[in-house]
Amino acid sequence: MSSSSDDDAPLVNNKANGAKSADHIPKSVDQAMDKGNPSSSRVMPGVSIRMGPVEKMDVDKLETNGHANGTGNGKRKARSSATNGKSYKETSASEDEDNVPLTKRRRTAPAKPGSLSSSELSDVPLAKTTLKKPPKAAAHDIGEESDSDVPLGQKLAKEKANIERRAEKEAKAIRAEEKKTTTTKQKSKKAKDDSDDEALARKRKTPAKKKANGVKKDESDDDDIPLRKKAPVNKTKAKSGPTTPAKKGKKAVKVEETAEDLEAEEEEEEYRWWEDPTKGDGTKKWTTLEHNGVVFPPPYEPLPKNVKMRYDGTPVTLVPEAEEVAGFYGSMLNSTVNIENPTFNxxxxxxxxxxxxxxxHAKDKDGNKIKIKDFEKCDFKPIFEYYDAQRAEKKALPAAEKKALKAAKDEAEAPYMYCTWDGRKQKVGNFRVExxxxxxxxxxxxxxxxxxxxVSPEQITINIGKEATVPAPPEGHEWKEVKxxxxxxxxxxxxxxINGAYKYVMLAANSDIKGQSDYKKFEKARELKKHxxxxxxxxxxxxxxxLMADRQRATAVYLIDQFALRAGNEKGEDEADTVGCCSLKFEHVTLRPPNTVIFDFLGKDSIRCYDEVEVDPQVFKNLKIFKKSPKKEGDEIFDRLTTSALNKHLGSYMxxxxxKVFRTYNASWTMSTLLREMKSTGSIPEKVKDYNDANRKVAILCNHKRTVAAGHAGQIEKMQDKINGLRYQQWRIKQMMLDIDPKLKKKRGADYFQLPTDLDEDWIKEHQAALVEEQRVKIRKKFEKDNEKRVAEGEKEMKAKELDERMEAADELEKKFKKENKTKKIEAEGKGPTVDKMEANLDKLxxxxxTMKLQTEDKENNKEVALGTSKINYIDPRLTVVFSKKFNVPIERSFSKTLREKFDWAIKSVDENWEF
Structure with missing residues (x-):
């Protein structure tokens, strides 16, 4: 960098409450920095070359309030539990803040300036000095060929640039078309007005003709009559078709409705709100609302007297309130990811x-008080063993008993599952209190x-219609408030x-209100394409x-648009150190010349966001200015910008x-562009993989990431085991072919009949044992199901002897495998086995x-990419419907039953020609 005095001049005001950027940026500073970095020509932004977080992030040790800097809160998805069903976040993913009462919205306060030691701006990436980088994304992670001569980053950056150029072209075309349409309408309206004026003038000059009965006949039609004054149309007659003319003295014969008429009537009963553009306008969401409140979790049941926590080897008695808390920890000793976490403990x-x-505190068996001081001396194992035995007992219940328990639970909860919203029955998303x-x-x-x-009833506020009956709280309690x-x-x-956040009971994802909210969100994103x-x-x-404020705002919008950074909000002192674009601090951004920016911070849900991105040289230069000394760790980079100011500026365009609309727009527009170019052929699984590859590109280009699931490696291993099992079946079939015709070995070569080298004898024996056990489980389940059916039909249950007889099939299979392993020969199976039949079976396998290899590859490629986040929250669901209809892929392959209910409006509202 140039040593010019202008360049070294401070661009921040060092105030008592921390360094703040100066109001203006002199041109001399830009010029000096340009000299230091001659390659300042504008370039298209690259894409992230990291798909982290993969490795654990180093975090400060906890001190006050659970965090080194005194912060300790953050937004997160409510976790599901055995008694809680879906999380509140899942059931209200698309709700806007507008639905939260003003009095309950979170108050924000400026974050206190950091008190860490000062550090000068360095061009050496932080990742090279203190943090380990997550591994780079391989080419196959996004469905590209690994042997491509074009680097992955360049390929996707080029594709992204093409998509943006198409967006610019389309935006101009849309505005031109709208202008043309508006002009045409104005001309048409003027011509109609002139014509109406001339017609009115003629009517005034021409006397009206009279009929024989003396009634005036109006020569004009009823176009000038307001619609509400026109005679009502007989809908029944119109729908039923013409009726037979009535003969004199006889009643008219009514035409019978056909099956098609009845079907049409049923369709009319369905409320297709997406075809009513006026629905959902304004702030009033309902006129009448009735519901039955919430379901509370069952009260705590104390542990049996023989089950006690031990402290320093001594069994101790706790009062129920403390015992319940001990049980929370004791019941989850099998969750190593939590109990081995020092912060959790x-x-x-x-x-x-x-x-x-x-x-x-606690008491021993003699009633002496024992004060519990050290965590290391606490032994929760007896509690774990009790709860683990309960879980095993519940799991081992007969299917009929499980079914009966579920039916009883459903019956008890039935009154809470639905509400009446403006006279329509709507499903409630989560009526259970956590x-x-x-x-x-x-x-x-x-x-x-x-x-x-x-949570007690005294903490809960009920929202219900004025005329509705307020649900009764549990006996002896009352609601906090009724609104x-x-x-x-x-x-x-x-x-x-925990976080002081408000939890809401909302309507289910497939309700009209939720659907309207999603619909408006995606329509808002569609509108953005015009601007x-x-x-x-x-x-x-x-x-x-x-102006520093303008430059910071432009840089922030660039990062939000190009790299899908969230805007970020100001937080109070008791919140977790999670940040977004506007709240990025000095230590979160590292600059590596000539134009690489490294982001490393805790994002939404306290998930580490690590990205290395190539930016426009001017953006790189701006970030360097925003970080200029005497700014230090703890100081905000965008110190002259707030989220509210940013959104207010964006609102001036539309x-x-x-x-947040940019994330939805960019994801949907990218998918829309990829769908236009897609030429998917082959089998259904191959087409699904094409869709997933496109979705993966969207997720990468739009920066939708996730941590690798703890069980991912195990899931991949299980899938590979299934593939190996099918390969083993193929080998057995080939051995059966030799049993039918030994000459085949000479005709096709010994290699064709060889056992795959990675399937050794130990693996075969283990696999055979698993197959035998699998058959035993199937037989047992079938036996139980048959018994349930017999009981339901009033017949006697089958005796255990019947089960033993059925188990003989599994015993025979076990004997057959032992014989094959001993003789090294496999006899042909089935009725009339032939080589042709065996080859047909080989082809099926x-x-x-x-198919399974495709699924495994797909799963492996998706391990660090949040395809679900893109598909559910950011890609317009109508685009998935377009893919389904365009390439004849069942919608079930893209949307689960829950998502089909949630996006019912999308499935029913578009065809394969719809465009975002």
Whole structure:
């Protein structure tokens, strides 16, 4: 960098509350920096070359409030539990903040400036000095050929540039068409008005003719009559068709309705709200609302007297409140990912001690008080063994008993499953209050392990219609408050104790209200395509603005648009150190010349976001200016920009435009472009893989990432085992062919009949044992199912002897495998076995193997890419429907039953020719 005095001049004001950027940026600073970095010509942004986080991120040790800097909260998805069904986040993923009462919205406060030691801006990437980089994404991770001569980053960056150029071209075309249409309408309206004026003038001059009965006949038609004054149309007659003319003195004969007429009537009963453009406008969400409240978790059942936690080897007695908390930890000793986490253990024991201090700690068998001080001396194993035995017992229940228990539970919860919303029955998404337990969190959450307290009725606010009957709270309790807020879509709410966040009972994902919310979200993204070229042109211009606030805003919009960074919000002191674009701090961004930016921070849900991206040289230069000394760790980079100011600026382009709309637009537009170019052929699995490859590109280009699931390696191993099992079947069939015709070995060569080298004898014996056990399980399940049927039909159950007889088939299979292993010969099976039949079976197995290989490859490629996030939240579901109809792929292959219900409006509203 140039040593010019202008360049060295401070561009920040060093105030008492931390360094803040200066108001303006002198042109001399830009010029000096350009000299230091001659390659300042504009380039298209690259794509992330990291798909992290893969390895654990180093985090500060916990101190006050569960975090080194005193922060300890963050947004996260509510975790499902055995008694909780779907999470609230899943059931209200598309709800806007508008549905939250103003009085309950989170108050934000500026973050306190960092107190860490000062560090000068360095061009040496942080990743090279202190952090390990996650491994690079391989070419196959996005469905590309690994032997391509073009580097992956260049290939996708080029594709992204082409997509953006097409977006610019389409935006201009849409606006031109709208302008043309508007002009045509104006001309048409003027011509009609002139024609009406002339007609009215003629009517005034021409006297009306009279009929014989003396009634005036109006020569004009009823176009001038307001619609509400026109005679009503007889819909029944119109729908039923012409009736037979009535003869004198006889009643008219009614035409019978056909099956088609009845079907049409049924269709009319379905509320197709997406075809009613006026529905959902305004702030009033409902006129009448009735529901039955919420379901509380069952009260705590104390442990048997012989099951006790041990402290320093001594069994101790706890009061029920403390015993319940001990049980939270004891029941999950098999969850090593949590109990081996020091943060989880520290937070749990801190909360556990609070309860112990309140309840008087523990007592031994003689009633002597024992004060529990050390976590290491606590032994929760007896509690775990009790709960683990209960789980095993429940799992071992006969299918009929499980079914009866579920039926009883469903019957008890039935009144809460639906509400009546404006006279229509709507399913409630989650009517169960979250049970108490230990907070897990996602990623490196600083509050993991803390105790989620039991929610009482006194904490819950009910939202219901004024005329409706308020649901009764549990006996001896009362609701915190009853509201009649028809501008909100929530039915009940309460504040949880971990993060202070409000939990809401909302309608189910497949309800009209949820569907309308999703529909409006994607329509808003569709509207953005008309303005995207102007927005990009403006922020590229303002990247060189002299006003610091304008330059920071333009840089932020660039990062949000090009790299799908979330906007980020100001947070209070008690929240987790999760950030977005506007709240990035000095230490979160490292610059590597000539134009690589390294982002490393905790993003949404406390998941580490690590990205290395190539940016426009002007953006690189701007970030260097924003980080200029005396800024240091803890200082914000975009210190003259807030999320509200950013969204207010975006709203000037288009009503309702906010930073989050860019993620939806970019994902949907990218998928739309890829679908236009897609020429998917082959089998259904091959077509599904083509769709997933496109979805994967969207996820990478739009920066949708996830941590690798803990069980991913095991799942891949199981899939590979299934493939190996099919290969073993193929080998057995080939041996049967030799049994039928030994001469085949000479004709086809010995290699054709060889056992695959990776399937050794040990693997074969293990696999054979698994096949025998699998058959035993199937026989046992079939026996139980047959018995259930007999009981239901009033017949006697079959005796255990019948099961033993059925098990003989598995015993025979086991004997057959032992004989094959001993004699090294496999006899042909089946009725009238022939070589042709065996070859047909081989072909079927080959097809199954290829399908499973595709599925395994797909799963492996997706391990670090959040395809579900893209498909459910950001890609317009109508595009998935277009793919399904265009390439004749059943929608079930893309959308699960839950998603088909959620996106029912999308499935029914478009055909293969629809475009985003």
């Amino acid at each position: 520290k937070n749990f024991f801190s909360d556990f001690k609070e309860v112990l201090d309140k309840t008087g 049970p108490p337990g230990l907070f897990r969190g996602r990623g490196e959450h600083p509050k993991t392990g803390k105790v989620k307290k039991r 009649h807020d028809n501008e909100g879509t929530w039915l009940a709410m309460w504040q949880e104790n 995207i070229d102007r927005i990009r042109k403006d922020y590229n211009r303002d990247l060189k603005a002299e 009503t309702g435009l906010t930073a 080959t097809q199954r193997i290829e």
